[in-house]
Amino acid sequence: MSELAGTFDRASERRAAQRAGIWRQLWIHRLGIIGTTLMLAFVIAALFGPWIAPHDPVAIDLDNPYAQPVWLDPADGRGILGKDNLGRDILSRILVGSRNSLIIAFSAVLIGMVSGVALGLITGYRGGLVDDVIMRIADTQTAIPFLVLLIAVIAFLGGGLVNMIVFLGVGSWVGFARLIRGEVLSIRERDYVQAARALGAGDVRVMFNHILPNSIQPVIVAASLSFGGVILTEAALSFLGLGVGSIVPTWGKMVADSRDYVTVAWHLSVFPAVAIMLVVLGTNLLGDWLRDVLDPRLKGRRG
Amino acid sequence: MSAFVIRRLLQAALVVVSVVTLVFFLIRVSGDPASLGVNLDDFRSPEQIKAEYEDLRQRMGLDRHILIQYAQFWQRAARGNFGYSFRYGVPATDLIIDRLPNSLRLGALAALIGITAGLPLGVLAALNRGTIIDNIATTVSVFGIVVPQFWLGIMLIIIFSVQFGILPTSGTGSWRHIILPAVTLSTGLVATVARISRSGMLEALSQDYIRTARAKGLSERLVIGRHALRNGSISIITVVVSSLPHLIGTVVVVEVVFAWPGVGNLMAQAVANRDYPVVFLDVILFGTVTVLTFLVMDLMYAVIDPRIRHR
Numbered sequence: 001m002s003e004l005a006g007t008f009d010r011a012s013e014r015r016a017a018q019r020a021g022i023w024r025q026l027w028i029h030r031l032g033i034i035g036t037t038l039m040l041a042f043v044i045a046a047l048f049g050p051w052i053a054p055h056d057p058v059a060i061d062l063d064n065p066y067a068q069p070v071w072l073d074p075a076d077g078r079g080i081l082g083k084d085n086l087g088r089d090i091l092s093r094i095l096v097g098s099r100n101s102l103i104i105a106f107s108a109v110l111i112g113m114v115s116g117v118a119l120g121l122i123t124g125y126r127g128g129l130v131d132d133v134i135m136r137i138a139d140t141q142t143a144i145p146f147l148v149l150l151i152a153v154i155a156f157l158g159g160g161l162v163n164m165i166v167f168l169g170v171g172s173w174v175g176f177a178r179l180i181r182g183e184v185l186s187i188r189e190r191d192y193v194q195a196a197r198a199l200g201a202g203d204v205r206v207m208f209n210h211i212l213p214n215s216i217q218p219v220i221v222a223a224s225l226s227f228g229g230v231i232l233t234e235a236a237l238s239f240l241g242l243g244v245g246s247i248v249p250t251w252g253k254m255v256a257d258s259r260d261y262v263t264v265a266w267h268l269s270v271f272p273a274v275a276i277m278l279v280v281l282g283t284n285l286l287g288d289w290l291r292d293v294l295d296p297r298l299k300g301r302r303g
Numbered sequence: 304m305s306a307f308v309i310r311r312l313l314q315a316a317l318v319v320v321s322v323v324t325l326v327f328f329l330i331r332v333s334g335d336p337a338s339l340g341v342n343l344d345d346f347r348s349p350e351q352i353k354a355e356y357e358d359l360r361q362r363m364g365l366d367r368h369i370l371i372q373y374a375q376f377w378q379r380a381a382r383g384n385f386g387y388s389f390r391y392g393v394p395a396t397d398l399i400i401d402r403l404p405n406s407l408r409l410g411a412l413a414a415l416i417g418i419t420a421g422l423p424l425g426v427l428a429a430l431n432r433g434t435i436i437d438n439i440a441t442t443v444s445v446f447g448i449v450v451p452q453f454w455l456g457i458m459l460i461i462i463f464s465v466q467f468g469i470l471p472t473s474g475t476g477s478w479r480h481i482i483l484p485a486v487t488l489s490t491g492l493v494a495t496v497a498r499i500s501r502s503g504m505l506e507a508l509s510q511d512y513i514r515t516a517r518a519k520g521l522s523e524r525l526v527i528g529r530h531a532l533r534n535g536s537i538s539i540i541t542v543v544v545s546s547l548p549h550l551i552g553t554v555v556v557v558e559v560v561f562a563w564p565g566v567g568n569l570m571a572q573a574v575a576n577r578d579y580p581v582v583f584l585d586v587i588l589f590g591t592v593t594v595l596t597f598l599v600m601d602l603m604y605a606v607i608d609p610r611i612r613h614r
Contacts, residue, residue, distance in 0.1 A: 136318075136321070139314075140318050140321040143318045143594045144325075145548040145549070145551040145593060146548065146549075146552055147552025147555060148570070148589045149586065151555065151574055152326065152329070152586050153329065155577070155579075156329055157332075235451050236452075236453060236556050239451075239556065240556065240559060240574075242574070256453075262460075263465050266461065270458075276449075276451050277449045277451070281445065284445075284448065284449065
């Protein structure tokens with residue numbers, strides 16, 4: 001009886017929360033919504049940047065170099081966020097540049113996630129020698145500071161868009177592998193896995209149909225959180241001159257290029273950096289929110 | 304205990320050997336290092352260049368089988384010989400040893416700033432939860448996580464060197480030169496320490512022994528300082544130490560921004576000059592430092608906490 005009452009209570013609480021109205025819901029999830037909005041905005045910029053951009057991002061206008069942002073100097077023909085040393089429109093360059101930055105980060109996280117999950121599944125499920133070897137490789141990789149390793153690898157093997165994506169992706173498999181390995185180790189012995197095995201399911205089927213779906217949630221959260229780290233790493237590499245060399249620069253390259261002109265024009269450096277910070281902030285807020293929503297047990301654990 | 308120490312030492316050695324092996328073969332896969340060391344000035348004839356190239360290949364032992372090269376590498380490394388810098392013509396080890404103290408000073412000061420700024424920030428935030436102080440602390444730590452350090456360095460130079468002219472823009476010389484690089488390097492650490500100490504303090508304050516301490520009539524200062532803070536200190540040390548690989552990566556960038564003559568800057572220059580023996584040794588150094596630090600941390604834990612030894 002008391003149990004039933006408890007159920008009713010919880011149900012009525014839930015109804016009350018629903019009645020609390022959409023504004024209260026939005027307020028509770030405000031950080032997650034800010035994060036989602038930021039990420040949506042950047043995804044839209046990455047997809048449609050060339051069409052949204054008010055000017056040609058590579059068009060040079062030597063009459064108006066270092067033009068101030070519009071609110072400081074509302075003259076005609078000056079970009080909203082001003083112009084750079086060659087008179088190129090900064091807003092347009094940020095919008096168009098978002099595509100490179102996001103493609104690199106997204107693909108790299110995807111590569112890291114898929115390879116990390118696959119290896120983590122195998123090591124966790126199989127154990128033994130395979131586990132030992134793969135986890136020792138993981139130890140080795142974490143022993144070398146990631147950025148240092150990347151600098152060395154790019155210096156020796158060359159940069160470029162594809163290499164950059166692969167290196168950043170391969171560099172981030174360890175976190176995913178450790179995460180999923182831990183999950184697999186705890187799920188492996190659960191009753192439903194034993195039941196599936198008793199029914200004659202093969203290793204592959206057990207891994208992909210039974211273990212993976214039950215251990216994937218923290219991976220999604222980790223992917224979101226690592227996205228920002230990849231953006232920052234890519235920016236740092238661009239700053240060191242090891243980024244993807246292309247006509248439409250990434251944000252890190254824009255900040256790096258602006259370095260020689262910062263004393264005459266602060267805005268060349270500030271706006272691309274703000275773009276970087278907003279993306280990193282967005283993925284962090286989104287990741288934290290996803291974790292709270294997907295797995296209430298972990299609420300507020302990180303940090 | 305000794306079994307644990309031996310196992311942990313062997314593990315660390317294995318990781319160092321793997322790091323060296325990985326980088327060694329990475330370099331060999333990437334192309335011909337001898338071709339990078341050849342002087343390609345215009346006044347030299349193709350024959351001269353070819354002769355120097357062959358000579359260099361032989362001197363570096365590149366004409367032998369790669370596994371023999373690998374064995375030879377260890378032979379030489381055992382005697383502390385890691386090859387000569389292509390650019391400076393001196394042993395790579397000399398270059399590194401020259402610049403290492405600068406990086407260590409920078410890193411140590413950044414760690415000091417990280418703890419002395421981050422800890423009070425986190426503790427104050429926890430003690431004043433939900434107030435404006437908490438919000439400021441959270442904002443600072445979020446900023447520390449999302450800001451690209453190279454950009455922050457540039458901004459600090461604009462503000463403190465160009466606008467106010469208080470601090471030098473780059474280089475070394477006086478104690479004032481180290482301030483801006485150290486502050487830039489410490490931002491990530493300040494953020495992490497503040498976050499960890501805030502959550503650690505919040506958790507500690509909800510424990511029974513804190514209530515007991517208060518009930519005994521201890522002053523709030525004693526309760527916080529001796530009971531809550533001390534119990535959280537291990538997790539703070541853990542966080543500082545485990546952020547080391549990230550800190551080292553940031554060192555490279557920060558040293559470049561401020562033209563700080565450390566090993567990170569040396570590595571960035573070596574990469575730009577294709578000076579591969581120096582890059583190689585730099586990577587080995589960073590890897591070894593990381594492994595040794597983690598080793599010391601693990602051994603310290605084992606001394607403090609007997610449960611770890613028997614795992």
